[in-house]
Amino acid sequence: MEVILAEKCGFCLGVKNAIMLAKQTLAQKPNVYSLGSIIHNQQVVEELARAGLKTVDSVDDIASGTVLIRSHGATRQQLKRIKEKRLDLIDATCVLVKRLQKISHMLNEDGYKVVIIGDETHPEVQAIVGYADNVAVIGTEADLHKLTGHGKLGVICQTTQSPDHFGRMVGEIIKKGFTELKIINTLCREAIKRQQSAIKLCKQVDIMFVLGGLNSANTKKLAELCKKYNNMTFHLQNWDELDKSILCGKETAGVTAGASTPHRVIDEFVEKLAAYDTD
Ligand code: SF4
Numbered sequence: 001m002e003v004i005l006a007e008k009c010g011f012c013l014g015v016k017n018a019i020m021l022a023k024q025t026l027a028q029k030p031n032v033y034s035l036g037s038i039i040h041n042q043q044v045v046e047e048l049a050r051a052g053l054k055t056v057d058s059v060d061d062i063a064s065g066t067v068l069i070r071s072h073g074a075t076r077q078q079l080k081r082i083k084e085k086r087l088d089l090i091d092a093t094c095v096l097v098k099r100l101q102k103i104s105h106m107l108n109e110d111g112y113k114v115v116i117i118g119d120e121t122h123p124e125v126q127a128i129v130g131y132a133d134n135v136a137v138i139g140t141e142a143d144l145h146k147l148t149g150h151g152k153l154g155v156i157c158q159t160t161q162s163p164d165h166f167g168r169m170v171g172e173i174i175k176k177g178f179t180e181l182k183i184i185n186t187l188c189r190e191a192i193k194r195q196q197s198a199i200k201l202c203k204q205v206d207i208m209f210v211l212g213g214l215n216s217a218n219t220k221k222l223a224e225l226c227k228k229y230n231n232m233t234f235h236l237q238n239w240d241e242l243d244k245s246i247l248c249g250k251e252t253a254g255v256t257a258g259a260s261t262p263h264r265v266i267d268e269f270v271e272k273l274a275a276y277d278t279d
Pocket of ligand 1: 012013095160191216259
């Protein structure tokens with residue numbers, strides 16, 4: 001089978017940095033904790049757990065030691081608790097997420113109601129919410145009722161949303177007649193490049209695979225976008241999850257992967273798929 005790999009896929013700079021900091025910290029210190037999974041990829045989480053990284057849900061689960069903040073960032077409340085408990089802190093928050101937190105704070109200081117276009121259950125969004133007092137999270141059109149009145153809105157976006165979705169939501173917000181809208185583009189260029197190359201590729205192939213954690217927001221977004229253009233799109237974590245019967249009669253396959261998918265998972269998938277006999 002002919003297999004084409006997307007021009008841009010796999011680990012982004014933010015994820016690479018978080019993994020590097022985790023490895024460095026584990027080599028230097030005992031009792032290292034990650035607040036939530038370090039990245040949304042089970043294999044990497046298990047590998048780092050074997051090297052000693054303990055994953056906890058709450059700062060209250062840590063008696064002493066070092067806390068590693070993942071690339072999604074931490075909430076203000078969590079950072080306050082870390083300080084109160086005098087724990088060591090290693091901050092792997094992606095610079096783009098930090099920028100988003102600063103912008104949210106700045107908009108709040110300037111009197112804007114902060115509107116975050118994104119998924120309110122995602123840790124990155126939860127880490128931004130606390131940086132403003134007056135804030136609303138808009139996932140879809142169904143959440144627009146949260147925006148009432150006529151004041152000033154400062155609109156920002158979760159880094160891994162698609163430009164189309166951000167644009168569509170902004171268009172809907174404009175219709176609500178607020179007196180002032182300040183829109184700041186906080187989308188991640190790395191994520192956009194992955195989305196663009198995935199869309200380009202999925203249109204050329206018989207079948208499309210999106211590799212990455214089932215709970216990874218940017219991988220889910222890639223799969224969702226590819227599905228729009230190629231109905232034969234499958235979101236898998238690795239080669240073992242592939243139901244080989246779907247390959248029957250297919251000549252070309254495209255492969256892309258989320259920003260938290262290790263290259264060895266991508267390489268293994270591509271190699272095995274290329275060698276697979278579909279006759
Ligand atoms: S996808 Fe973008 S915003 Fe998210 S961690 Fe990677 S570089 Fe940072």
